Amino acid sequence: xxxxxxxxxxxxxxxxxxxxxxLFIGYKDINEPMLTEPAFIRDAKDADQLIWNxxxxxxxxxxxxxxxxxxxxxxxxxxxxxxVVLINEQQVIRENLxxxxxxxxxxxxxxxxxxxMDGKDITSAQIKDDKLIVKAEKISKTLKIKNYLHDSCLxxxxxxxxxxxxxxxxxxxxxxxxxxxxxxxxxxxxxxxxRWEYFKKExxxxxxxxxxxxxxxxxYCKSCFVDQKFPNWxxxxxxxxxxxxxxxxxxxHTAGRCVxxxxxxxxxxxxxxLRMLTGKIEKDVKELFGAEAGxxxxxxxxxxxxxEDDPEDFIK
Amino acid sequence: xxxxxxxxxxxxxxxxxELAKNYxxxxxxxxxxxxxxxxxxxxQDITLDFYNSxxxxxxxxxxxxxxxxxxxxxxxxxxxxxxxxRRKIVFGLRPCDxxxxxxxxxxxxxxxxxxxxxxxKRENTIICSLACNEPQTSCFCTSLGLGPGDxxxxxxxxxxxxxxxxxEAVTQKGQKLLDEMTGTYEPEDKDIKKAQTLITESENKIKxxxxxxxxxEKLDELADSPIWDELAEKCIxxxxxxxxxxxxxxxxxxxxxxxxxxxxxxxxxSCMFGNFTLEASGHNPRPTGKERMxxxxxxxxxxxxxNFDANACVGCGRCFRxxxxxxxxxxxxxxxxxxxxxxxx
Numbered sequence: 001x002x003x004x005x006x007x008x009x010x011x012x013x014x015x016x017x018x019x020x021x022x023l024f025i026g027y028k029d030i031n032e033p034m035l036t037e038p039a040f041i042r043d044a045k046d047a048d049q050l051i052w053n054x055x056x057x058x059x060x061x062x063x064x065x066x067x068x069x070x071x072x073x074x075x076x077x078x079x080x081x082x083x084v085v086l087i088n089e090q091q092v093i094r095e096n097l098x099x100x101x102x103x104x105x106x107x108x109x110x111x112x113x114x115x116x117m118d119g120k121d122i123t124s125a126q127i128k129d130d131k132l133i134v135k136a137e138k139i140s141k142t143l144k145i146k147n148y149l150h151d152s153c154l155x156x157x158x159x160x161x162x163x164x165x166x167x168x169x170x171x172x173x174x175x176x177x178x179x180x181x182x183x184x185x186x187x188x189x190x191x192x193x194x195r196w197e198y199f200k201k202e203x204x205x206x207x208x209x210x211x212x213x214x215x216x217x218x219x220y221c222k223s224c225f226v227d228q229k230f231p232n233w234x235x236x237x238x239x240x241x242x243x244x245x246x247x248x249x250x251x252x253h254t255a256g257r258c259v260x261x262x263x264x265x266x267x268x269x270x271x272x273x274l275r276m277l278t279g280k281i282e283k284d285v286k287e288l289f290g291a292e293a294g295x296x297x298x299x300x301x302x303x304x305x306x307x308e309d310d311p312e313d314f315i316k
Numbered sequence: 317x318x319x320x321x322x323x324x325x326x327x328x329x330x331x332x333x334e335l336a337k338n339y340x341x342x343x344x345x346x347x348x349x350x351x352x353x354x355x356x357x358x359x360q361d362i363t364l365d366f367y368n369s370x371x372x373x374x375x376x377x378x379x380x381x382x383x384x385x386x387x388x389x390x391x392x393x394x395x396x397x398x399x400x401x402r403r404k405i406v407f408g409l410r411p412c413d414x415x416x417x418x419x420x421x422x423x424x425x426x427x428x429x430x431x432x433x434x435x436x437k438r439e440n441t442i443i444c445s446l447a448c449n450e451p452q453t454s455c456f457c458t459s460l461g462l463g464p465g466d467x468x469x470x471x472x473x474x475x476x477x478x479x480x481x482x483x484e485a486v487t488q489k490g491q492k493l494l495d496e497m498t499g500t501y502e503p504e505d506k507d508i509k510k511a512q513t514l515i516t517e518s519e520n521k522i523k524x525x526x527x528x529x530x531x532x533e534k535l536d537e538l539a540d541s542p543i544w545d546e547l548a549e550k551c552i553x554x555x556x557x558x559x560x561x562x563x564x565x566x567x568x569x570x571x572x573x574x575x576x577x578x579x580x581x582x583x584x585x586s587c588m589f590g591n592f593t594l595e596a597s598g599h600n601p602r603p604t605g606k607e608r609m610x611x612x613x614x615x616x617x618x619x620x621x622x623n624f625d626a627n628a629c630v631g632c633g634r635c636f637r638x639x640x641x642x643x644x645x646x647x648x649x650x651x652x653x654x655x656x657x658x659x660x661x
Contacts, residue, residue, distance in 0.1 A: 030642055030644065030647075032642065032644075035642045036642075037641055037643075038549075040549050040550070062552060063550075115349070119349075119366075119367075121452050121453045121454075205348070207371070207380070207559055207560075208555070208559075209554050209556045209559050210555060211555070211556050213554075214552040214553050214554040214640075215554070215640050227590070227591045232570075232572075235572050236381070236570050236572070236581070237381040237583060238381040238583075267640035269370070269556050269560065270350060270370070271349070
């Protein structure tokens, strides 16, 4: 058992038994290769179900909105940032929350690993130090974990320790030099027509299941514009213009709020790289307004505040 | 009427080329690493080396979005006609998805109501299923009364026996098509035996099971059980499990209209969505995740059983494979079977 996992369990036991919290949200194993699931622990004696490994992919901040209980939550760096945005937007009461920040929190991209296995079902996946030993029928491969991380993890992550109540693990040791905006920069170089074609092709894979929206911790609107019928902002059909309208509007709704956690990409059943939309906006906000969402619970969202040095190139 | 034919694998592309000339041919095609049934003009683009398609077949007969009719102030009502009236062949469908089509017939081609939009598409379709030699680790069809060699719903049943395919006509429709097929020849006994062995081996590879013997009765006792809170807690309420399910068939009818014209459209709906059964008054009889999770399980393993004497599940495993939080139907059913029954109120 990893040190981090042991510490998570110990904290959960303590927090639940001394009634600091009513609910502990973490991860648990489901006995399937490379998969974990969100765990909702209410009894200290169940704390030993909690686990920690690079397959703990979900952004659990999703589960915070609308709860009245006192909650402790296990959060990776980007998840802490999502929580900060939720605090900022008054969706979560800080006093009711115990944030357990975990360092060295890179998440393995299952799709990248699956791509190595000739499309075969993976039958086992084990972590050994910085390597992943993965097996399918008649295939066995040893992969370097750092080459199979989610694009959203390719970043020198912010230090969120000041926000967290409890910090577990050393500051990340598995950092990569890769640029998490590499694909976005590549697309930026293309002509508007080429970009339009790219998005048309990608978004034509969408089946309108709304998993991207529902996995996003910031999509907490009680009634999403896409579900409203009066007025009918977006058509409900599978027409590409309706689908694109949904994705573009949702992405714009996350401007200045998105922390690029990648939950939308991981949720998509058809592997649409939605970060090309949301990540681009996140990058633009950073470059234009010098603002990064979810770093400070006291700062206002750049989209709803004004600074004298805000760019105004668009005013001609 | 059991008629068998063989074709060498090297001749299959040619056969499919010919079929594509006379029929609308739908077959598994891989695009960006995802296999789906796609209309093809020839046999070249087809992959028959696949587990199962990402999406089930249902949208061929029951499209995700279908215009029922259009209207305008000037022209009144117009009903769109099926554009391509050629007969369709679905080639390489997995047995679970063929069975799912039979289950959906209960709903759209039932004793009480016949859906003309569905029937028009369904009736002129010939289904050629392909036995699964290699089931997925997430498959559990054998516990639902079917299996990798199940022929229900197929017109022609195909088994890959190495360097050849064995074709079996299951229905008259299938027999007619089999007679049309060129490049085929009579199989030998050893080929037929090999096909049977492969199917048995494949059945044995399926390890996951669900127990449905007393499930429907059990669910009757659990309507008010706290188990639904637990089962729904991690669900994020997206539509993946229902949209990718070969048997889920809920829909919502909406008007897409502006000014004096519009269309009445039938779209897939999902019981997992927050606005499922949201009434015009703003009241929703299924206000939270737990009622919606209960609806999904009840519909599959209780209401459908009562209405049509079958579970609305074929064990394809798509709901688990694609769920963002890996909600496993097998474990859900296990928990339900083990749950303490609630006394009826």
